[in-house]
Amino acid sequence: xxxxxxxxxxxxxxxxxxxxxxxxxxxxxxxxxxxxxxxxxxxxxxxxxxxxxxxxxxxxxxxxxxxxxxxxxxxxxxxxxxxxxxxxxxxxxxxxxxxxxxxxxxxxxxxxxxxxxxxxxxxxxxxxxxxxxxxxxxxxxxxxxxxxxxxxxxxxxxxxxxxxxxxxxxxxxxxxxxxx
Amino acid sequence: xxxxxxxxxxxxxxxxxxxxxxxxxxxxxxxxxxxxxxxxxxxxxxxxxxxxxxxxxxxxxxxxxxxxxxxxxxxxxxxxxxxxxxxxxxxxxxxxxxxxxx
Numbered sequence: 001x002x003x004x005x006x007x008x009x010x011x012x013x014x015x016x017x018x019x020x021x022x023x024x025x026x027x028x029x030x031x032x033x034x035x036x037x038x039x040x041x042x043x044x045x046x047x048x049x050x051x052x053x054x055x056x057x058x059x060x061x062x063x064x065x066x067x068x069x070x071x072x073x074x075x076x077x078x079x080x081x082x083x084x085x086x087x088x089x090x091x092x093x094x095x096x097x098x099x100x101x102x103x104x105x106x107x108x109x110x111x112x113x114x115x116x117x118x119x120x121x122x123x124x125x126x127x128x129x130x131x132x133x134x135x136x137x138x139x140x141x142x143x144x145x146x147x148x149x150x151x152x153x154x155x156x157x158x159x160x161x162x163x164x165x166x167x168x169x170x171x172x173x174x175x176x177x178x179x180x
Numbered sequence: 181x182x183x184x185x186x187x188x189x190x191x192x193x194x195x196x197x198x199x200x201x202x203x204x205x206x207x208x209x210x211x212x213x214x215x216x217x218x219x220x221x222x223x224x225x226x227x228x229x230x231x232x233x234x235x236x237x238x239x240x241x242x243x244x245x246x247x248x249x250x251x252x253x254x255x256x257x258x259x260x261x262x263x264x265x266x267x268x269x270x271x272x273x274x275x276x277x278x279x280x281x282x
Contacts, residue, residue, distance in 0.1 A: 004181065004182060008182050012186070015190065016193050016194065018191075022197075023200055023210070028209060035213050035216065038220070039216075039220065046227055048182070049187075049228060049230075049231045049236075050203070050231055051230070051241060053241070054227060059244065061251075062220075066251065066252060069256065069259055070216075070255070076263055077209070077263065086204060088205065089204060089205070090194035091204070092204035092265075094193060096200055096204065096232075097198040098199065098200075098203060099197065099199050099200035099203075100196070103196040105185055106188075106192040106282045110189065116184050116185055116188065117183065118184075119184040120181045120232075121181060121231050121232050122235055129236070134238050135238050135242065135245075138187055138239075138242060145239070149242075152245075152246050155253050156249055156252065159252070160256065162260060163213040163256040163257050163259070166260035166261055167264060168258065170267070176211060
């Protein structure tokens, strides 16, 4: 076993264990903190896959924005669900069964692709800087990915406006100055 | 080197754990966390296929960036919806928000 394989196994183990903690932890804040561990492990995997820019975006967007947003929402909606009572619905065993069956099915499908089973990556032909440069240029190139890029921009703008409108307190609260 | 199947099996495991969270959790925020896990599993698959099968075509990474944008939008709108529901009904438990249940 090479050191890279060891690093992968350690990272994968951390990702899976913390993901299991995310879905089973009875305290929501703890679940959100375990989610950060999972996201960081995925960022390490991106580095192992020579996608360093994506690893940075993973840390900035997922850990820096989404995970913090989730923690804020947990704290804003805490008065009722003070981490008491059951956290799982009564069909949780069915959910676990479906998850296990899907995992088995995916691995069985994968076993039918022997060329993927042992595939090793082709040697890196470009340096890291060239990959990032190519990625950036392809996003603004008229012949390549500028339309998905602009659609993503519009989607983010729509999500921004939509979440402000949705999370606004009702109008009568604003007038009386009561706030929340 | 690391075989491609290791990445795919890890992504499948993360996806199934996330789906268990989505289906089994009662709290709406925990359901959103499960969705984030599933999106991350998909991202691992996309980047692994890009690196192993077509590293000269940058489209795999572009796809991942689009998934990042969608995940950010989904988290922002979803959490705003949860806060709005909490204001109106004082609950974040998914099964208690049953106004439109048939």
